Amino acid sequence: MTEKKKLQIPPRKLESGIDIKVCYGPEDVADLDYERDLGDPGSYPFTRGIHSTMYRSRPFTMRQYAGFGSPAETNQRFKYLIEHGQNALNVAFDLPTQNGLDSDDPRAKGEVGRVGMAIDTLADMEAAFDGLDLSKISVSLTINPVASIMIAMYKVVAEKQEVPNDKIMGTAQNDILKEYVGRGTWIYDVEPSLRLITDTVEYCTRELPRYFPLSVCGYHIRESGADPVQEMAYAFLIAKEYARRAMERGLKPDEFLGRFSFNLDIHGNFFEQIAKFRAGRRLWAKICKEDLGATNPKSMMLRGIFGGGGGGLAIREPENNIVRMAYYSLASALSGTQTMALCCYDEAYTIPSEKAALVALRTMQILQEEVSVCDTVDPLAGSYYVESITNEMENRIVAEMKRIDELGGIVKCIADGYIQKTISRQAYEEEKSIRSGEKVKVGVNKYATEEKASLEMELHDFDFKVQDAQIASFGKVKAQRDAAAASGVLDKLRDKAANTDENLMPHILDCVRAYCSVGEMSGVFRDVFGEFKEPIDF
Amino acid sequence: MGDKKIRVLMAKPGLDGHDRGVKTVIHALHDAGIDVTYTGLHKTPEEIVKAAADDNVSLVGLSILSGAHIPICAQIVKLMKEAGMSDKPLMVGGVIPERDIPALREMGVEGIFPVDTPFEDIVRFVEEKGR
Numbered sequence: 001m002t003e004k005k006k007l008q009i010p011p012r013k014l015e016s017g018i019d020i021k022v023c024y025g026p027e028d029v030a031d032l033d034y035e036r037d038l039g040d041p042g043s044y045p046f047t048r049g050i051h052s053t054m055y056r057s058r059p060f061t062m063r064q065y066a067g068f069g070s071p072a073e074t075n076q077r078f079k080y081l082i083e084h085g086q087n088a089l090n091v092a093f094d095l096p097t098q099n100g101l102d103s104d105d106p107r108a109k110g111e112v113g114r115v116g117m118a119i120d121t122l123a124d125m126e127a128a129f130d131g132l133d134l135s136k137i138s139v140s141l142t143i144n145p146v147a148s149i150m151i152a153m154y155k156v157v158a159e160k161q162e163v164p165n166d167k168i169m170g171t172a173q174n175d176i177l178k179e180y181v182g183r184g185t186w187i188y189d190v191e192p193s194l195r196l197i198t199d200t201v202e203y204c205t206r207e208l209p210r211y212f213p214l215s216v217c218g219y220h221i222r223e224s225g226a227d228p229v230q231e232m233a234y235a236f237l238i239a240k241e242y243a244r245r246a247m248e249r250g251l252k253p254d255e256f257l258g259r260f261s262f263n264l265d266i267h268g269n270f271f272e273q274i275a276k277f278r279a280g281r282r283l284w285a286k287i288c289k290e291d292l293g294a295t296n297p298k299s300m301m302l303r304g305i306f307g308g309g310g311g312g313l314a315i316r317e318p319e320n321n322i323v324r325m326a327y328y329s330l331a332s333a334l335s336g337t338q339t340m341a342l343c344c345y346d347e348a349y350t351i352p353s354e355k356a357a358l359v360a361l362r363t364m365q366i367l368q369e370e371v372s373v374c375d376t377v378d379p380l381a382g383s384y385y386v387e388s389i390t391n392e393m394e395n396r397i398v399a400e401m402k403r404i405d406e407l408g409g410i411v412k413c414i415a416d417g418y419i420q421k422t423i424s425r426q427a428y429e430e431e432k433s434i435r436s437g438e439k440v441k442v443g444v445n446k447y448a449t450e451e452k453a454s455l456e457m458e459l460h461d462f463d464f465k466v467q468d469a470q471i472a473s474f475g476k477v478k479a480q481r482d483a484a485a486a487s488g489v490l491d492k493l494r495d496k497a498a499n500t501d502e503n504l505m506p507h508i509l510d511c512v513r514a515y516c517s518v519g520e521m522s523g524v525f526r527d528v529f530g531e532f533k534e535p536i537d538f
Numbered sequence: 539m540g541d542k543k544i545r546v547l548m549a550k551p552g553l554d555g556h557d558r559g560v561k562t563v564i565h566a567l568h569d570a571g572i573d574v575t576y577t578g579l580h581k582t583p584e585e586i587v588k589a590a591a592d593d594n595v596s597l598v599g600l601s602i603l604s605g606a607h608i609p610i611c612a613q614i615v616k617l618m619k620e621a622g623m624s625d626k627p628l629m630v631g632g633v634i635p636e637r638d639i640p641a642l643r644e645m646g647v648e649g650i651f652p653v654d655t656p657f658e659d660i661v662r663f664v665e666e667k668g669r
Contacts, residue, residue, distance in 0.1 A: 095553035095604065099580065107582060110609045111553055184555015184579045224558050315653055349633045349653070350605070427558050428565035435656065444654075534578040538564060 024384035049336035055374035071127035092116030100522030112467035147174035171212035182224030192529035203505035225427030233400035237410035257299035267312030277335035279394035306337035321345035417535030544668035560601035
């Protein structure tokens with residue numbers, strides 16, 4: 001193509017602002033040094049992937065988010081997913097549980113068992129995992145401000161199954177800083193919340209060697225309006241903050257960094273996502289080595305769940321979401337994810353139906369086993385385009401991290417609402433560009449039919465019977481437990497939280513074993529720690 | 539348009555923490571020159587009605603994505619009535635299936651704005667009802 005012709009073509013940019021050339025060539029990667037910038041898969045800086053053989057020996061796992069109603073119903077759904085070939089579980093909790101409220105709390109009314117399972121006491125966790133061998137499965141708990149309590153409950157269920165500590169596998173989401181930015185399940189003020197997270201990191205590092213104590217979520221930050229560069233920059237700053245605090249407890253970076261994981265988002269520009277993950281892996285390796293002082297290469301690996309994001313879904317013509325998610329899953333596989341998850345096609349307006357959940361699982365299985373995407377490692381390596389924008393993304397992520405540090409650091413910028421304000425404005429601008437048709441959404445603002453969005457498919461009606469049954473079973477647990485023992489351990493928890501800086505995990509475990517409830521334990525923390533005051537700033 | 543500046547209370551009732559939608563609508567209202575007070579997340583119906591009364595707003599907007607819009611709206615309508623605020627229009631936005639619209643209208647919710655409603659529709663409603 002002549003230069004003149006190229007000039008006539010309107011410019012295009014990645015969402016992160018990087019100009020996209022019409023065509024890339026050797027000159028765009030002239031400075032690329034294979035050993036320094038890419039390395040073999042499984043070797044520093046892990047740009048090409050964290051394992052030498054990747055999917056040839058370790059196919060990505062599939063971890064769909066599931067769980068609704070009572071613990072017993074959730075148990076049924078888990079068994080269904082395992083029978084259909086899912087090899088890891090991702091547990092959804094209802095909103096009262098996520099917010100540290102018991103099912104009989106007035107604020108829980110109408111929400112018990114609605115968007116996930118209700119957990120009040122250990123008895124519920126026992127019912128949810130009844131008949132599932134916890135030494136064989138890996139369970140991810142999507143829970144944040146009360147993650148310390150849920151990790152403790154899971155550990156005690158395993159203990160009752162006589163699973164030794166070193167066989168307990170799983171992950172807790174446990175990323176409170178992103179909750180203040182997006183997703184919004186926060187309870188306590190920032191500093192004490194960070195104390196609880198550091199407690200879990202320290203406890204898991206010392207006691208549960210195969211447990212991943214936290215999963216840093218760029219995902220929700222992006223879903224709240226961040227661009228891909230901001231998503232990675234904020235996730236890394238948050239991860240560094242958790243790491244720094246763990247190191248202040250005397251943990252060595254090589255003792256725990258290998259069990260940090262990342263939950264990151266896919267929607268938008270296909271190649272930009274792939275570049276983002278490759279750049280992210282390289283940058284995280286450098287951060288671990290150069291900033292945090294890790295020496296073991298295993299501590300420098302970005303382990304990820306790269307998931308097809310809800311931000312890409314549309315309510316109109318929901319079947320198109322199946323196609324969107326198929327592309328997102330392809331981006332995820334080409335990016336070298338460890339675990340994949342996809343939103344379901346009906347998820348923009350309801351809790352996924354069983355059918356939609358199965359389609360999402362099948363999408364990933366077809367990708368992994370039918371179309372030969374997993375036959376070789378990092379198939380896009382060496383692409384002029386992908387390598388060029390990988391470099392550019394890394395530079396921009398570094399620059400954004402530096403900018404936030406100069407503004408006082410990530411904790412300050414979240415506590416005072418700066419990050420929230422920035423990305424909510426971007427979300428609004430994006431929404432305007434979709435509504436104006438500038439940003440194309442097929443079937444929504446382009447080629448849209450007159451047909452109205454149909455929201456009548458398999459909606460889950462709220463079932464007050466679930467709530468009533470849960471409240472009744474909670475009442476029974478409270479009546480049957482040793483009340484004096486329960487109040488004794490709760491008092492001790494209060495004392496330790498208020499008057500010491502001891503790790504609270506052993507005391508939370510004692511409360512769990514005495515069948516104290518989520519609401520009772522988090523009630524103690526609400527009193528002692530105070531609640532977060534949301535900065536309102538536009 | 540009347541001379542009186544319109545003031546809206548935007549609220550997030552219940553435990554759902556997804557606030558991208560409500561914040562987007564607040565930006566659109568601001569751009570239209572409308573004053574907005576935002577409650578922040580996790581508010582009870584009682585807290586919302588009290589905030590509306592304290593702030594003497596002309597209109598109340600709720601954002602609900604959890605699916606619990608029917609019981610929450612019913613409770614807020616009831617509390618507004620008890621507080622002598624039946625004349626203040628109430629609007630709700632979020633994941634609202636079509637089949638629930640008649641029930642919401644029946645209980646007195648005047649503005650119902652499911653996901654993807656054009657901003658202009660919301661702004662027009664607020665300008666007409668909030669005067």
